[in-house]
Amino acid sequence: MNTTIVPDTHESLIAAGASAAAVELFMRPRSVAIVGVSSKAATAGRTVLTNLKLNEFAGDVHIVGRADGEIDGVPVSQSIDDLPKGVDLAVFALPAVAVKDAMEACVRRGVRAVTVFSSGFAEIGNHSAQEELAAIAHDGGIAMLGPNCLGYTNLVDGMPVGFANARKVARTPSDGTRPAVAMVSQSGGLMAYVSSTLASRGLPMSYTVSTGNEAGIGLADFINFFTLDPATTVIALYLEEVRKPQEFLAAARRARAAGKPVIAIHPGRGEKGKAAIQSHTGALAGDYVSMQVHLSRAGVTLVETLEELVDVAEILARYPQPPVAGPGILTFSGGFCAIAHDFLEEEGLEMPALTEDVRAALEPKLPSYIPPKNPLDLGTQAIWQPELTQIGTEALMSDPNLGSVIVAINSGTARSQHTYGPYFVEALKGRSKPAILSFPAPELDPDFAQAVLDNGLILSRSIERSMRAISRVTHYGRALERNARSVIHAPFEDLGVLGRGPQPEWVGKRLLSAIGIRIPDGDLARTLDEGVAIAERVGFPVAIKAQAGALAHKTEAGGVMLSIRNADALRTAWQTLHDNIARAAPGLMLDGVLIERMADKGLELMIGAKRDPKWGPVVLIGLGGIWVEALGDVRLVPADMAVKDIIAELDKLRSAKLLHGVRGAPPVDIQSVAATASLIGRLMMTVPEIEEIDLNPVFVHAEGQGLTAVDALVITGQG
Incomplete structure (x- = not known):
């Protein structure tokens, strides 16, 4: 998946307009059919009907139910097939078992949009039924909201579509003369809190939406609609899951470009991240923090509490x-x-x-x-x-x-x-x-x-x-x-072909060298004599490291030996290394042994990157060596962040004083750290098969003397 950030194309703008037009069917239908209306008062279908009447809906209203005659003055149809052709919106107040047949009937009658209140789908693990329902709607040209949807309210035109209660809504000016907030929430109860709190401050809502399971239209579609809506000043979101992250990010960028701030709250920052593959980067760049980086990059303000949500919404509504x-x-x-x-x-x-x-x-x-x-x-x-x-x-x-x-x-x-x-x-x-x-x-x-x-x-x-x-x-x-200030990265040339899965260190370092990152002098030796020749060429002391993609933890396996000072010591170490690997990983075939001159010491940092399968790549910078696991002092940044801003992020590390020299140590080459992080970001943005990169440690030398990547792990997609 290539997630390079580029301006909207003509095609993407057309798609955004189409999604906004789909939402328009729900918010401003010319005709509504309520399917599943009971003769009993206060039932879901009756509540929808009452809402339409209380708010003086001017379009045609049809109801489908089992009762004979009329309900509240509206004739009852016994079947969806009895509806006129081309109704704009059908609202399903049905049990889950009846939804599929009703959707198929709506396809036959050319219904354009359907809201599905019914539960009993993916939220309880019934994914197959939801996927089948979504396919019927999609293939039949129907925009579907839900299932498991609590409803929505258009407060601009006075159009509440929900089953919880019936009420006449106060209307918000449609011309943007007063600031107003639109909210999409994956929790209906939280909308009530935000709406009432902002109302008490004299700030009205323009729309409130519960999206349900989002098997059809979802977050991105509503953001596109609000972006074009003159009554909406600010867009507020309560997110429990972003099901289509790339569409969501594109919509958020459009909103920001239109001058409409997007504010979001997303629970889950305390959730333990998924197990990392093999790298420190994978462990530290968890789902929430990766999402946080991408939301910020798209111009979304991510807040942590409901109080912050309403406070920030009010500030940005009144002061855009x-x-x-x-x-x-x-x-x-x-x-x-x-x-x-x-x-x-x-x-x-x-x-x-x-x-x-x-x-x-x-x-x-x-x-x-x-x-x-x-x-x-x-x-x-x-x-x-x-x-x-x-x-x-x-x-x-x-x-x-x-x-x-x-x-x-x-x-x-x-x-x-x-x-x-x-x-x-x-x-x-x-x-x-x-x-x-x-x-x-x-x-x-x-x-x-x-x-x-x-x-x-x-x-x-x-x-x-x-x-x-x-x-x-x-x-x-x-x-x-x-x-x-973000940069648009150009692809590298002549990087060669990477294998699948974890790459041996020598392959990763060859890649680093090709993009301009300094590595220790050395080469891969397949025989002892080759190893001695390489060591004599680069100069002792040297490090030797066993090389195999399957050897994820070569130090623990006894596959790394340092500070070998002469050819005799190298011969002894060569045998010891191979004996250690034979015990730790019997039958493992090595690519060879990496022979490298010992690098000059420096401040140990780490630079890494991870491609989140949904959100895309992020770059990680922080204190390296053993301190990665002990302190986790890192910053995550977008892969296209400018060098100037990466330097500013380095200064936000808890250990930032080490960068500027402490206890007589000279300041380190911060510029080279930021430039290297930018190169890693460029690699992630332009080589989509790379999933993770982990450079740990990186020895950062004194100011003006650059850095050396001492160890490198590159992981590519498995297939």
């Missing part, structure tokens, strides 16, 4: 341009200034200094004992001069050094809100820079709360939530900047 610079903070508490520094540092953010112009403008307006700086601590002076809150906030909002502003007021009483609130509102209204008003208030002053809503401002009752949300949004802005 995410910040890149760190935040400015205004507070009344010197103690909070220290807490904020610690908190933001742990989040990987700094609080930038104010520009000279802003400091100069602010200084004469403040008492002499309040320095104009970030964070700006007004102390108790605001009690006597409440107008300072507006002066200080406006200064922070105007400073180009600051990407956002948090007003963190530790006094959250209604009186404080009444006193200071109007000043803050005046300072913040109409601004495009993200800002949060944070009052830890047990109750809200009604006038202040209304002014916040009327002006589309963000009010939080938790200072820590405010800082965490700003951190997520700022890292999102930085990710977008990094993505814009």
Whole structure:
């Protein structure tokens, strides 16, 4: 699978438009048939019918059921075959055993889309029935949502399609004059939490969707639809499984290009990764972290809690341009200034200094004992001069050094809100820079709360939530900047042919040398005499290593011997090595023995890459040698990340101080580490048969002296 990231082709854009058009059938049908309507009230089919009536659906409504006559004034058809041709949408309120026949009947009548509420398919292990149902729909030209779908609501046109309850929905403006959030959730209950929380903040939903098992249309289709929908500002996702990752990533990139942020929460980061094949890279680049890298690369903000989901959604809905610079903070508490520094540092953010112009403008307006700086601590002076809150906030909002502003007021009483609130509102209204008003208030002053809503401002009752949300949004802005610098890798030439499965080290190193990565001087020896000749050519001391693709752990098998200093010692070591292999792996045929000059020592790092079968390749960099297993101090980056940004990732390692020289050691050649990681990324992006690469250790030498890949494992596809 070649996952090179390229711009949308004409064909992919046509496909995206077609998927959006399929969703349109569900959201704005001209005619609806409800299949499985009972004469009993409050049953699934009756609830769908009631929803259509309550929300004044203007299209044609048909029902199919066992009752005679009419239900709620709509004639009952006894069979789908009695429906008129070409109904836009059929909604199945049927037991699982009846769904297949109903789908076949819909194909006969030319139904264009079907929503399947019914459970009893892949979610309980009944994959064959679901696959058969999906095939019938696909071959019959039907867009299918579900099965096991809880339903969806189009709040723009007032079109709820669900069986849980019947209600008249409040409509969201369709022209984008108010920011609105569309949500796709693989859990119906979480949609209710997000919807109600955002509504309480004056931020409506445009659509809410439960996708069910996604045997037909799924996440990517809805993202494509929301990308083209003028009422939707932000797209929020609750993901338990991304069934078609490449389609999903392509849709997310289109949304980002259209200026619509995509925010996702995905449980499972604590799940133990699947067993690695043979490499440290495979163990460290687990499913969740690989997905995380690819989501960020596609412009998706991945959050960790539901609180972050709603907080980040609100910020990006009200302030669509995410910040890149760190935040400015205004507070009344010197103690909070220290807490904020610690908190933001742990989040990987700094609080930038104010520009000279802003400091100069602010200084004469403040008492002499309040320095104009970030964070700006007004102390108790605001009690006597409440107008300072507006002066200080406006200064922070105007400073180009600051990407956002948090007003963190530790006094959250209604009186404080009444006193200071109007000043803050005046300072913040109409601004495009993200800002949060944070009052830890047990109750809200009604006038202040209304002014916040009327002006589309963000009010939080938790200072820590405010800082965490700003951190997520700022890292999102930085990710977008990094993505814009990503490289398009050209294929290498004349790399030769790789075998299948784990490659012996000598083959892996030959590949590394071909792409410009330094390896120790040496060669493969098939006889002792060849080995002595190679050693004398490259110079002692040498290392000797048994070579076979099936010998995954040659050190443990006694197949590696180091620092051999002369020809006699080499002859002895040669025999010992072969005796060790014969005991550890009887009958194993070696390719030969790799004879290499001992490399100059350096800081031991590892550089690796893994191709996730669903998501694609990621590159891994971190502390190497024995410390890989002990500390797992690594960073995962996209395979097309620019060298400049790989260097920045290296500085995020817990062991980053080692790179810059400690206890008299010189700084190491960080540039060569990043350049090598980029070469490995290029290899993964352009040679799709490679599944894993593991260079451990890599000896990184002093600045300007490069690095040497001392060991290498390359794993290709098995077939």
